[in-house]
Amino acid sequence: MAAQQTDLQRLRELIDEVLADSYQSPRHKDLPALCDRLRLPPPPPEEGHTKHERLTASLQACPDGHLTGVAEAILDHQPLAAWERNQIQDLLWLGHPHVEIPGRTRRELARDFDLSDHLEHADRLMNLLDRLWDLGGDLREWDAPPTCLRDDIERHVVRFRDDWTVERLFEELGAFGAPHPRFGRFLEGLASAETIPDEQAQRRFVEMANHHLTPLGAQLRQEGESDGYPLFHLVQPGHSPARRPRNVIFATLGKPDIRFTDTLDNDIEIAERTDQILVYDRDITKDGLLGRDLLTWWQETRHVLDPQEATRSLYARMKASLPPESEGQKNLLWLYYNIHQDTLPDVPALLPEVWVHWDHKTVRQRGVHALQNLRMDFLMLLPGNRRVVIEVDGMQHYTRRTADGSIQPDTTAYAATMAGDRDLKFRGYEVFRFGHDELRDLDTARPLITDFFDKLLGRPPGAPPEPA
Numbered sequence: 001m002a003a004q005q006t007d008l009q010r011l012r013e014l015i016d017e018v019l020a021d022s023y024q025s026p027r028h029k030d031l032p033a034l035c036d037r038l039r040l041p042p043p044p045p046e047e048g049h050t051k052h053e054r055l056t057a058s059l060q061a062c063p064d065g066h067l068t069g070v071a072e073a074i075l076d077h078q079p080l081a082a083w084e085r086n087q088i089q090d091l092l093w094l095g096h097p098h099v100e101i102p103g104r105t106r107r108e109l110a111r112d113f114d115l116s117d118h119l120e121h122a123d124r125l126m127n128l129l130d131r132l133w134d135l136g137g138d139l140r141e142w143d144a145p146p147t148c149l150r151d152d153i154e155r156h157v158v159r160f161r162d163d164w165t166v167e168r169l170f171e172e173l174g175a176f177g178a179p180h181p182r183f184g185r186f187l188e189g190l191a192s193a194e195t196i197p198d199e200q201a202q203r204r205f206v207e208m209a210n211h212h213l214t215p216l217g218a219q220l221r222q223e224g225e226s227d228g229y230p231l232f233h234l235v236q237p238g239h240s241p242a243r244r245p246r247n248v249i250f251a252t253l254g255k256p257d258i259r260f261t262d263t264l265d266n267d268i269e270i271a272e273r274t275d276q277i278l279v280y281d282r283d284i285t286k287d288g289l290l291g292r293d294l295l296t297w298w299q300e301t302r303h304v305l306d307p308q309e310a311t312r313s314l315y316a317r318m319k320a321s322l323p324p325e326s327e328g329q330k331n332l333l334w335l336y337y338n339i340h341q342d343t344l345p346d347v348p349a350l351l352p353e354v355w356v357h358w359d360h361k362t363v364r365q366r367g368v369h370a371l372q373n374l375r376m377d378f379l380m381l382l383p384g385n386r387r388v389v390i391e392v393d394g395m396q397h398y399t400r401r402t403a404d405g406s407i408q409p410d411t412t413a414y415a416a417t418m419a420g421d422r423d424l425k426f427r428g429y430e431v432f433r434f435g436h437d438e439l440r441d442l443d444t445a446r447p448l449i450t451d452f453f454d455k456l457l458g459r460p461p462g463a464p465p466e467p468a
Contacts, residue, residue: 318333
């Protein structure tokens with residue numbers, strides 16, 4: 001927790017440095033629009049304050065839980081020198097799941113890397129290097145030398161291809177000592193059709209890279225296509241499913257009636273009772289399914305213009321899908337959205353009553369081959385393609401009612417639950433279970449749920465720093 005607070009403090013300092021440059025040009029009357037664009041609280045009134053003081057006050061009023069959103073907006077909207085951009089990115093990316101690639105593996109990969117295919121598209125390669133590394137020569141670096149790393153690469157790598165080895169290039173870029181997320185994105189970029197629009201060349205690079213990544217339990221793995229070319233992402237098999245979700249069926253009031261409209265493309269359609277089922281069918285990025293994504297989808301599909309009204313109606317619809325007898329599920333849903341009410345756009349959405357499996361036959365019809373745990377209490381799609389299932393277990397998970405009305409332990413029901421969990425875990429899902437009695441009382445459940453999501457999401461929702 002202390003390390004997380006240190007990262008947040010450093011992020012706040014970096015944002016303050018960017019704002020110190022920003023207040024030089026806007027007029028006082030432009031500051032509210034600037035703060036809105038950067039997701040900062042409104043600045044105080046102009047009277048008696050300098051522009052710097054107003055922006056500083058706005059940043060001071062910004063809670064820790066909003067800082068990542070501010071940093072992302074700065075990356076999207078503010079002109080930055082590469083060294084500023086990289087520092088902010090590194091802090092943001094370290095908070096996401098990533099593959100750790102030690103220096104020895106990076107160096108051995110560089111020695112084995114033939115850059116010829118990439119140099120056939122040298123402009124694209126330079127664009128990739130510009131996006132990820134500090135090549136020098138930024139306009140804001142007033143003391144920049146007459147030549148910079150960009151010039152050296154164009155001379156010693158692009159024009160005179162035998163001057164530098166790939167290992168020397170990696171050394172000059174700082175790739176051997178770069179944070180793990182940046183190096184991982186570098187590998188993904190080198191495998192991307194944006195950099196090398198030649199499928200065979202893409203696959204040659206991936207084969208070479210995976211020779212070095214496989215001993216780490218990692219690989220560049222194809223996860224769909226982009227513009228007709230294979231799309232590769234750096235993953236650790238067993239840590240997350242291979243593909244990103246295409247359809248998320250949630251908040252269901254009954255079993256969905258599904259039919260395939262195109263079996264080749266795996267396109268589905270809800271045939272009946274469409275008003276009782278929600279289907280999120282938009283692209284889910286590497287950041288997962290965030291609150292802002294879900295709310296935007298709800299506003300656009302339900303034509304609700306007011307964000308506050310959309311938030312209320314979406315929550316009410318999700319709450320309506322919960323079993324009326326499960327106070328534990330209701331409390332978990334309410335507590336999650338209440339605890340994170342100030343940071344909802346930036347945290348993963350908590351989706352209730354999600355269909356993970358689906359079978360047109362009943363469990364009795366399917367028999368021993370039936371899928372278990374068809375519908376999950378809650379699902380979260382986190383950054384890095386993490387899929388988290390959260391279950392609230394009532395008595396039905398381990399007891400049964402006998403003919404005389406008494407309650408008896410049911411080892412068969414418990415075994416089926418555990419079998420379903422094992423299947424999900426083998427497929428890369430993370431499964432967490434709460435006992436219903438843990439969540440029955442809101443006051444008792446609040447610290448438990450707060451602590452759980454703090455640990456799951458990897459940062460506190462605006463909590464004060466722990467003592468050193």
